[in-house]
Amino acid sequence: MKILRSSVPIWLGVFGGSIVLLAMFIKIPVHVGLWSKWFLEWRVILASFALTLGAGNLLRIHANRIRMKREAWMYSYVTIVALIGYTVLGILFKRTHPVYSFIFDNAYSPLSATVFSINAFYISSACYRAFRARNGHAAVLLLSGVIVMLGSVGIGYAIWPGFNTMTQWIMNYPNSAAMRGMNIGAALGIIGVSLRVIFGLERGHLGGE
Amino acid sequence: MNGDFLTRMQNIDRRVIYTVVFLVLLFPMFNPIGLPLKISLVTQKAFDAVDALPAGSLVMFTTANAPGTAAELEPQSIALMRHAINNKLRVVLNPTAAESPRFVDGYRQMFLKAGYVEGKDFLVLPYLAGGETLFGAMGSDLKSAYSMIAAGSSALWDSIDGMQDFDMLADCGGGESQLWALAHIEAKHKTPTICLITAVILAVRQPYFTSGQYKGIVSGLSGAAEYEVLARVPGKGASGMDAQSMGHLWVIFTILAGNIAYFITKGKKSSGGDR
Amino acid sequence: MQLVAGTLGKVWFLIAFTVIFWFFVDRTAKGHKLVIRRIAGFDALDEAIGRCTEMGRPVHYTFGVGELDANVLASFDVLGYVSGQCARMDTDIIITNALGEVQMMTEEIVRSAYVHAGKPDAYKADNVRFVSSVQTAYMSAILGIFQRERPGANLMLGPFFAESMMLAEAGQQIGAIQVGGTGRTIQVPFFIAACDYTLIGDELFVAGAYIGRKPLQVGAVYAQDFGKWLTLLLIVAGTILATSGNNFVTDLMKK
Structure with a gap:
C-alpha cells in the first residue's frame, strides 16, 4: 500500500515527465513518441474526468449541509438542483437545444458577467488604497499608473495626446523590461519544480509536511 | 483645511467609491460623449497581419471566451470574424474553454449568414479539455488530438495535415492560452500569431509583441473599438469606450484626492499640526 | 535521433x-x-495561523483557477505545512478548490498533515471543498464563504487569474490577514495592492525548500x-x- 501511495506516483512522474520532455526536443523513435502522445492524450482525458470527482465532492458537501441544517443550508438545494439539472439537460438535449441555450443566455451568462464585473469596483477601491505616494518608488508607480490609465482611454487623448505616446513608451520599455525579468525568474522556477518532479525530488503532492 | 475632511479624503468609504463607479459607467451608456479614439500600435499591427492575408488563407481561431470576459473579448472576436468574412478567409473555430462553445455557435451563425459552407469554408472543432496539454497536442499532431473527427466528414479538415498548414493563429482569451500558443505552435511551426486579450493582461503580453512573437494584439474593449474602426465593421466595442473613459477618470480622481489629502496632513504634522 | x-x-x-x-x-x-534569504510571505504564515487561533476563526486556503502546474505543485508544500500548523493549533482550515484533478491530492495532503500532527480525528473532510472549475462560480462561492465563515487569514498561493483581485479585496474587507503568491506575474500587482504579504515571481517555487528546509x-x-x-x-x-x-x-x- 505504501508503494502505491509514494513510490508509484514518483516513478510515474519520472517516467511521464521524461518522455514528454524528450519528445519536446528530440525526434525520438516512433514507439517512444507514441508514449509521449499517449501521456498528453491521457492528461486531456483525465482533466475531463477529474471534473466528475469535483462534482462528487460538491454533491457530498452540500448534501451534508442540508442533512446537518448548517447555516444557509437551503441554498445547497439550489446548487444541487442546478448541478444535476443542467448536466442532465446537456446530456439529453445537447448544447444547441433551445432550453439549454435559454438557461445559458439568460441565467448563466448574466450571472457570470455580473460576478466578473465586480472586479471593476474592487479594482477601484484597491487602487485608491494602494496608490499612495509614501516614498519615491511609490510616487513613480503612482505617476506611471495615472499616465497609463489616461493614455489607454479616449478622455486622456482628448485632454492631451501626449498621454498616449507616453503610455506606449512606458508599456514598450520599462514595463516590457520589468515583465521580462519577472517572467524569466518565474520560468526558471517552473523549470526547477519540473526537474524536481522528473528527478523524483518533489514529494509535496504526495501528502505530509 | 479641516483635519476631519482630510482624514475622510484618505479613507473614502468604499461604498461611496462603488456607487460613483456605477454612476459614471452608467451615464455615458445612455448619453454617449463621443470621445476621440487613438489607434494603438498593437491593434494596428494585428489588423495589418490579418488584412495582409490573401483570400482563401487558413486561420485557426482558438478561443477561451467565457461570459465573464465576454464584455471585452466578444466585441473583439466579432470584429475579427467580420474582417475574416470580408476578406474571404477560411477559418477553423476552436473552443478551448468549457464555456466557449456557446460563443463559437454565434460565430458559426455569422459565417453561415455570410454564405460560408460549413466543412468547406469554415469548420467548428469540438471542445477538448486539457489547457496547455491540448495546445501541446495540437502543436505536435493536430489530427490525432482531434481524432474523433472522422476522415471524410469535412473537406476542409481532410485538407489539413497539422498546424503547419495554417497561415495564421488567432488566440482569444483572458488566461494563459496565448503563451501556450507561442510555446507549442508559433515556436514550432512559425505560424504568424495574433492574440485577442482582456486589457488587464496587456502588460505581460506586450514583451512578446516587442520581440516579434505576436504579430499584433487586440487588447480589451479599446482594442475592439480600434479594430472595428480599422476593419470598418461597427460594433459594440466603440459604444463602451466612453464609459471606460469616465471610469478611469473617477479612479484617477480618488487616487489624486487621497494623495493630496495625505500630503497636506503630512505637511501639517511635520510643521506642528493644526493650531 | x-x-x-x-x-x-x-x-x-x-x-x-x-x-x-x-x-x-x-x-x-x-x-x-546553503542558505536561503528570508521571505516575508512565508514567515507570515505562522503569524496568520496564530491570529486565526486567537480570534477563533478559520484559515482559508486556495489555489486559484489555473491548472495543475508548477504553481500548484509548489503550493502543495505550503498547504501541507499550513494544514499541519492548523492541526497543532486546533484551528480550522477551509480549502477551496477549482481544480478537479487535484481534489483528491488536496484531501490527501491535508489528511496526512493532520495525521502527522497527531490529530487525525480533527480532520474535517467537508472543509476541503471543490467549488467550481468556472472562474465566476469559484469567485462567488468563496465570497459566500468569506461572508458566512469569516476566515481570519486568506492564503492564496497558486496559478491565479482575474480572481486574484476579487478574492484579495474581499479578504481585505473582512479584515483577514492575507498572503498572496503566484508565478503568474500579471496577477502580482493585484496581490501587492490588496494583500499584506506577496510572493513575487519565483518566490512561490522555493516553498518546499524554504518551509520544509x-x-x-x-x-x-x-x-x-x-x-x-x-x-x-x-x-x-x-x-x-x-x-x-x-x-x-x-x-x-x-x-
Whole structure:
C-alpha cells in the first residue's frame, strides 16, 4: 500500500515527465513518441474526468449541509438542483437545444458577467488604497499608473495626446523590461519544480509536511 | 483645511467609491460623449497581419471566451470574424474553454449568414479539455488530438495535415492560452500569431509583441473599438469606450484626492499640526 | 535521433541548467549548508495561523483557477505545512478548490498533515471543498464563504487569474490577514495592492525548500538562482554581440 501511495506516483512522474520532455526536443523513435502522445492524450482525458470527482465532492458537501441544517443550508438545494439539472439537460438535449441555450443566455451568462464585473469596483477601491505616494518608488508607480490609465482611454487623448505616446513608451520599455525579468525568474522556477518532479525530488503532492 | 475632511479624503468609504463607479459607467451608456479614439500600435499591427492575408488563407481561431470576459473579448472576436468574412478567409473555430462553445455557435451563425459552407469554408472543432496539454497536442499532431473527427466528414479538415498548414493563429482569451500558443505552435511551426486579450493582461503580453512573437494584439474593449474602426465593421466595442473613459477618470480622481489629502496632513504634522 | 527544429538553443540551456541543478543538489546531499534569504510571505504564515487561533476563526486556503502546474505543485508544500500548523493549533482550515484533478491530492495532503500532527480525528473532510472549475462560480462561492465563515487569514498561493483581485479585496474587507503568491506575474500587482504579504515571481517555487528546509530542494533553489545568472550572461553576451554585428547567440536561441 505504501508503494502505491509514494513510490508509484514518483516513478510515474519520472517516467511521464521524461518522455514528454524528450519528445519536446528530440525526434525520438516512433514507439517512444507514441508514449509521449499517449501521456498528453491521457492528461486531456483525465482533466475531463477529474471534473466528475469535483462534482462528487460538491454533491457530498452540500448534501451534508442540508442533512446537518448548517447555516444557509437551503441554498445547497439550489446548487444541487442546478448541478444535476443542467448536466442532465446537456446530456439529453445537447448544447444547441433551445432550453439549454435559454438557461445559458439568460441565467448563466448574466450571472457570470455580473460576478466578473465586480472586479471593476474592487479594482477601484484597491487602487485608491494602494496608490499612495509614501516614498519615491511609490510616487513613480503612482505617476506611471495615472499616465497609463489616461493614455489607454479616449478622455486622456482628448485632454492631451501626449498621454498616449507616453503610455506606449512606458508599456514598450520599462514595463516590457520589468515583465521580462519577472517572467524569466518565474520560468526558471517552473523549470526547477519540473526537474524536481522528473528527478523524483518533489514529494509535496504526495501528502505530509 | 479641516483635519476631519482630510482624514475622510484618505479613507473614502468604499461604498461611496462603488456607487460613483456605477454612476459614471452608467451615464455615458445612455448619453454617449463621443470621445476621440487613438489607434494603438498593437491593434494596428494585428489588423495589418490579418488584412495582409490573401483570400482563401487558413486561420485557426482558438478561443477561451467565457461570459465573464465576454464584455471585452466578444466585441473583439466579432470584429475579427467580420474582417475574416470580408476578406474571404477560411477559418477553423476552436473552443478551448468549457464555456466557449456557446460563443463559437454565434460565430458559426455569422459565417453561415455570410454564405460560408460549413466543412468547406469554415469548420467548428469540438471542445477538448486539457489547457496547455491540448495546445501541446495540437502543436505536435493536430489530427490525432482531434481524432474523433472522422476522415471524410469535412473537406476542409481532410485538407489539413497539422498546424503547419495554417497561415495564421488567432488566440482569444483572458488566461494563459496565448503563451501556450507561442510555446507549442508559433515556436514550432512559425505560424504568424495574433492574440485577442482582456486589457488587464496587456502588460505581460506586450514583451512578446516587442520581440516579434505576436504579430499584433487586440487588447480589451479599446482594442475592439480600434479594430472595428480599422476593419470598418461597427460594433459594440466603440459604444463602451466612453464609459471606460469616465471610469478611469473617477479612479484617477480618488487616487489624486487621497494623495493630496495625505500630503497636506503630512505637511501639517511635520510643521506642528493644526493650531 | 534528430533535434526538433527550433529547439537547439533551448536544449543547450536545459542541459546547462540540469548540470547546475545536479551540482547543487549533490552539494547539499553531501552536507554543504546553503542558505536561503528570508521571505516575508512565508514567515507570515505562522503569524496568520496564530491570529486565526486567537480570534477563533478559520484559515482559508486556495489555489486559484489555473491548472495543475508548477504553481500548484509548489503550493502543495505550503498547504501541507499550513494544514499541519492548523492541526497543532486546533484551528480550522477551509480549502477551496477549482481544480478537479487535484481534489483528491488536496484531501490527501491535508489528511496526512493532520495525521502527522497527531490529530487525525480533527480532520474535517467537508472543509476541503471543490467549488467550481468556472472562474465566476469559484469567485462567488468563496465570497459566500468569506461572508458566512469569516476566515481570519486568506492564503492564496497558486496559478491565479482575474480572481486574484476579487478574492484579495474581499479578504481585505473582512479584515483577514492575507498572503498572496503566484508565478503568474500579471496577477502580482493585484496581490501587492490588496494583500499584506506577496510572493513575487519565483518566490512561490522555493516553498518546499524554504518551509520544509529539505536540503535537496535548497540545492534546487540555488540552481534556479544560477540559472538567472546564466540567462543574464546570455542576454548581455547576445546584446553585445548583436550590437557588434554578430548574431551567434540570437541565432543559437532561434535554432
